[in-house]
């Protein structure tokens with residue numbers, strides 16, 4: 193559950209670091225390099241014996257300020273920011289996994305994460321996909337080579353909810369890194385640390401940034417994992433405090449060497465966006481609940497996917513773990529209405545990908561994000577041809593319901609002509 197100081201801490205964090213002139217925002221530092229009066233200080237920064245900035249690919253003051261905000265929100269110990277959520281995921285896995293390692297991941301992953309896992313397979317890392325709604329499925333996939341389990345909180349688009357607590361217990365028992373992608377819930381709705389996650393991914397592009405105007409992603413170390421038990425830590429980093437081993441390896445390999453750094457301008461946009469996360473989510477989650485209830489009762493809609501509905505298979509789990517049920521609502525349409533026509537009839541809701549934007553967006557899932565997977569795999573993931581996914585925004589609730597209602601009516605009418 194989000195703590196009482198969630199918004200307040202975020203709003204005052206920049207100021208507490210005392211920026212120049214009494215600024216209440218961290219300035220946008222566009223400098224790529226940082227100069228030193230004494231070259232010995234520059235050497236000390238390189239050698240890690242002194243804190244400071246050298247080159248913005250690795251560390252930039254504006255990006256650091258954002259990283260600190262995410263660490264605070266996730267109640268973790270350290271965060272690294274990347275140019276996108278995918279960059280954060282790819283850099284984390286490529287930095288920590290080696291040929292011969294085994295990774296277990298959810299079979300309902302975000303499509304690009306799933307596609308990235310096939311890149312790992314090409315590097316000799318074996319991957320098993322399991323239905324994570326039951327921790328027994330995860331448990332039976334564990335081998336002596338399993339080093340990481342990767343799951344999301346609410347799956348996209350069919351909103352399955354992993355047995356987050358059960359998997360946490362398994363990871364602890366077997367000393368496996370537990371990586372949770374918190375993008376769909378954000379630290380305002382859920383703290384993966386409370387289910388023993390070791391690492392937390394957030395795509396800042398989505399709800400944390402919230403305005404659809406900047407890409408970014410982070411990895412946060414919750415401080416719960418004992419990195420001395422992880423066999424892939426470079427010897428050269430083992431002189432540091434053990435809590436720093438994982439994040440240091442990701443920083444050096446995943447950020448410094450692979451280079452998908454976040455720009456200072458984007459960090460600023462995302463940081464400003466994050467100030468209103470709690471307000472925006474409260475509105476968007478409440479809109480999503482009304483939207484789902486409306487869909488659930490509509491004769492042209494055969495199925496509504498939303499964890500807030502009482503007949504959702506993991507409704508009770510969601511209610512126990514999350515502050516609210518999120519902003520994603522998916523529907524299957526009756527075969528008499530065409531999904532493209534419904535979207536084309538919308539006047540407020542935009543036919544667009546992305547989620548966590550202030551605006552409500554709708555997308556025909558099988559024809560776009562999950563097109564590449566093919567019909568057999570889509571079926572296994574519970575994705576029908578007629579499925580529409582809505583990422584609910586902060587517009588007026590009645591405007592959204594009216595828009596959906598008239599779009600469905602018009603699409604139905606056309607069919608009877």
Ligand SMILES: *Cc1c(COP(=O)(O)O)cnc(C)c1O
Nearest residue numbers: 276277278302373375395397408
């Ligand atoms: C969007 C998304 C990502 C990737 O984030 P980008 O910033 O678009 O690269 C990863 N995981 C989930 C669950 C997402 O929704």
